[in-house]
Amino acid sequence: MRYHIDTIPVLDALKLEGECLLCALERKTELGEAERYLGASVMEPDIRVQVNSKGFCRRHHAMLYGMSNRLGHALMLESHMIETRERTEKIYKKLDGAAETLKNIGLAGRLGGKAKGPDAAVQESIEALQELAGSCLMCETIEENMQRYLHTFLHLYQNDTDFRTRFSAGKGLCLPHMARLLEAARAELGPKELGGLISVLTKAQRENMDRIQEEISWFIKKFDYRYEKESWGNSKDAVERTVNKLRGWCVGKEPAE
Ligand SMILES: [Zn+2]
Ligand SMILES: [Zn+2]
Structure with missing residues (x-):
């Protein structure tokens, strides 16, 4: 098989x-990115430029904050704040202009359509603010990596029999990633290969969701005194794994350890 840089992480996962x-794979990428932005590389000019312009989303700021490197976080925020303020200033000027016009429009002016111009300016400002507050360099980088990993997954699935067998007999995927894989497969595979993958996926997903259903039910039973002495089996972390199966990893043991 042709060597591919992403093959090893996918096989390891x-x-x-x-x-x-x-x-x-997603969590490993995310942790690696977080380390990168709080580490020395944030001083590298090209990364700095990107951080300054895009910033991070709420979740990723919380993650960076949780990594207890307040100085690293502050250094990154200082220049991001400068750039953000340059951009917000343009928006504020536009809003101020609209505000002046709006204040002077009476009923006659409103009926005559005079509010249309400033109203459009307010709408444009809303969109500009949403764009400014909605970008995240980490989310973007993770997404780029996941696109590559999905591609590699499909490449391995088609060319590596061992990979295909192991995946088919494995625990399947979370629901969001099942959708993502199908999306990628639909774009990349021929009809026969796509059909084959779909059958493998639905079978694995059914079996594994049956398993998780039993585990969460057993978890609940264990709170009943009649089952107190019985073994937990695999159910101790059934809550975490059920959540993670349904919505993608977000609680419990790190998936990439
Ligand atoms: Zn993010
Ligand atoms: Zn997943």
């Missing part, structure tokens, strides 16, 4: 035998 190998 499969070997973890977790609830979703794509969750493992």
Whole structure:
């Protein structure tokens, strides 16, 4: 098989035998990115330019904050704040202009359509603010990586029999990643290959969701005194794994360890 730079991480993620190998890959990428932005590389000019312009979303700021490197976070925020303020100033000027006009429009002016111009300016400002507050360099980088990993997954699935067998017999994927994989497969595979993959996926997903259903039910039973002395089996972390299966990894043991 042709060597591919992303082959090893995908194979490693499969070997973890977790609830979703794509969750493992995504989380590993996310942790690596967080380290990068708080580390020395944030001083590298090209990364600095990107951080300054895009910033991070709420979730990723919380993650960076949780990594207890307040100085690293502050250094990154200082220049991002400068650039953000340059951009907000343009928006504020536009809003101020609209405000002046709006204040002087009476009923006659409103009926005559004089509010249309400033109203459009307010709408444009809303969109500009949403764009400014909605970008995240980490989300973007993770997304780029996931696109590559999905591509590699499909490449391995088509060319590596061992990979295909192990995946088919494995724990399947979380629901969001099942959708993502199908989306990528639909774009990349021929009809026969796509049909084959779909059958493998639905079978694995049914089996593994049956398993998780039993585990969460057993978890609940264990709170009943009649089952107190019985073994937990695999159900101790059934809550975490059920959540992660349904919505993608977000709680419990790290998927990429
Ligand atoms: Zn997943
Ligand atoms: Zn983000």
